[in-house]
Amino acid sequence: MQPVPEGTFVLDEARAWSLLRALSRTVRARRRPLGRVGLSLDASGGLREVAPEAGWVVLDAERREVAFRGHPSFEVAELFDLYLPICLGGARACFTFAHLGQSLDGQIATASGASRYVTGPENLRHMHRLRALSDAVLVGASTVERDDPQLTTRLVPGDNALRVVVDPRLRLSPNHRVFQDGAAPTLVVCAASAARGARRLGEAEIVPIEDANGELSPRAIVGALESRGVAWVFVEGGGITVSRFLAARALDRVQVTIGSVFVGSGRAGIVLPAIDDLGQALRPKTRRFLLGDDVLFDCELRPEA
Numbered sequence: 001m002q003p004v005p006e007g008t009f010v011l012d013e014a015r016a017w018s019l020l021r022a023l024s025r026t027v028r029a030r031r032r033p034l035g036r037v038g039l040s041l042d043a044s045g046g047l048r049e050v051a052p053e054a055g056w057v058v059l060d061a062e063r064r065e066v067a068f069r070g071h072p073s074f075e076v077a078e079l080f081d082l083y084l085p086i087c088l089g090g091a092r093a094c095f096t097f098a099h100l101g102q103s104l105d106g107q108i109a110t111a112s113g114a115s116r117y118v119t120g121p122e123n124l125r126h127m128h129r130l131r132a133l134s135d136a137v138l139v140g141a142s143t144v145e146r147d148d149p150q151l152t153t154r155l156v157p158g159d160n161a162l163r164v165v166v167d168p169r170l171r172l173s174p175n176h177r178v179f180q181d182g183a184a185p186t187l188v189v190c191a192a193s194a195a196r197g198a199r200r201l202g203e204a205e206i207v208p209i210e211d212a213n214g215e216l217s218p219r220a221i222v223g224a225l226e227s228r229g230v231a232w233v234f235v236e237g238g239g240i241t242v243s244r245f246l247a248a249r250a251l252d253r254v255q256v257t258i259g260s261v262f263v264g265s266g267r268a269g270i271v272l273p274a275i276d277d278l279g280q281a282l283r284p285k286t287r288r289f290l291l292g293d294d295v296l297f298d299c300e301l302r303p304e305a
Contacts, residue, residue: 011056011068014157015041016076017129019056021158022047024087024133028231032088036060064088082126082289082298086133090252094226097253098235098242099130101294102269104258108239109267113146119259122292125155126257127236132158134234136225140241141167144176151236152183160184162230165204166241168216170194174202189221218250239269246282247272249301254284257296 011019019041026033026047033039033047038055042048052058057080058067066080089095101119102108109115131137132153143149144165151163163178163186170190172179178186179202186204191211198206209216209224225233235245245251256270275281284299 009056009069011070011072011076013073013075013079015056016072016079017157018045019047020079020083020087021132023059024232027087027089028135030231033059033061035062061088078289083129083133085253085298085300086130089232092252094222094231094233096222096233096235096245096251097130097255098245098251099127099255099257100237100239100242100269101257101259102239103261103263103266105262105264106269107263107266108237108269110263111266113267115147118261118263119257119294120292123257123259123294123296126291126296128153128155129158130234131161131236132156133232134161135230135232136162136164137234137236138164138166138221138241139236140238141165141172142240143236143238144172144178146238148176150177150181150183161234162187164189164225164233166216166221168194168211168214170198170201170206172201176202179204189216189224191216218245218248222250239267239271242269243271246270251301253301254299255296256299257291257294260293
């Protein structure tokens, strides 16, 4: 990307998204910018740290804020507001975050499993952007079985992340697209007892880990990915998988997008163990964003919680 002369510079949405992706790649590679620094892109699309007055934006790494040259559009300012915390990560070495889309009455799908259009196209694009800012995108076996997702960034500019399917009993067929299309490297995490020496499921590599009473610990899953150099894990679904990661306190952030629809009795979104008193409830620091007709709640979770 060629430098833009000072007098004609405009930070449009395309440049802003390219800058966020470059910042994400840099931070995930453990080269986090420090202090107050200007950020722009070099000719190859890599992040360039410059004097604050020469940057497309000025990042205050300590305060986790950006200032803009001139007056950005609402769309550009919103882009940085929403995605900067994802790009910068959290206190833990392996930053793990989740997203779930659900209806006004808390359902992610009908009783028969139909989930398309619970949330709108803006939220779908948002999910693809989250994939582009991640090292790995993780889903449970039921999501693959029901939706046969591709888990790629086809709706936005950005590289495909490593695809991770959690299938404790190794019950899935190798015919699903994530195991056959070769669009991105793919892992299947299963219980060691279920692997029985198997190494691959279709084109995906099988990663056996020890289970506890037939279940895989979310923290053990994250540890197995971290040992492979994965620094940013996006837990995309479904409801059972996100709920287990949240209950295990294995998430740094969780986002819930509420679609403007009532589904009725169906498949619930986040389901956590019962508590006796509201003093025991998780109360994250929360921000709200509009995605078309949907409302996204971005929740920052304390690592020690």
